[in-house]
Amino acid sequence: MIGKLKGTIDEIGEDHVVVDVHGVGYVAYCGARALSGIAGLGEAIVLFIETVVREDMIRLYGFPSAAERDWFRLLQTVQGVGAKMALGVVGTLSPSDLSNAVALQDKAMVARSPGVGPKVAQRIVAELKDRMPAFSGAALDEAFGVKRDIGGGTAAAPVADAVSALTNLGYARDQAASAVATALKEAGEGADSKILIRLGLKALSR
Structure with missing residues (x-):
């Protein structure tokens, strides 16, 4: 199981990067925000990796922070949200944006993500609401409690x-x-x- 890649950027695609780690190139699929923050070919990069195994493929998904990777995992526990949609959400909204959206039950913010309709956005904010404190831990301050209560x-x-x-x-x-x-x-x-x-x-x- 690959948890993190640390190397140099060998290739940048529309939805992925190839990370050269001591001569071995790993294809990591990334969200739009992560791709926009990549400097360029030959630059050093660290990606937190989630490995998704299917019957017909093994795919690596890369994230610039462990928090984004954790959100990617958590989003897929919601009915109707697969890896592609979860990547679209974390590629559109930062971890703090997602925390706020769930706390405030702001489905419109979540629906800004590609492929996420109003019904799925509603499920995301509703199903993850009660799990947020345990998930976010120290990352949330007193503001989260107020936002959650308001939502x-x-x-x-x-x-x-x-x-x-x-x-x-x-x-x-x-x-x-x-x-x-x-x-x-x-x-x-x-x-x-x-x-x-x-x-x-x-x-x-x-």
């Missing part, structure tokens, strides 16, 4: 009101949720919406 409609009224107010002021919902999470940490769980809005605006101005 599920379980956030306390002052929190939801503060996020709504910041959104109405023109801030993206993700930005607003992060700012309110920061405000909540500073003001405490019992803070009312006015305090959260004021502290949220302060956080956004930094």
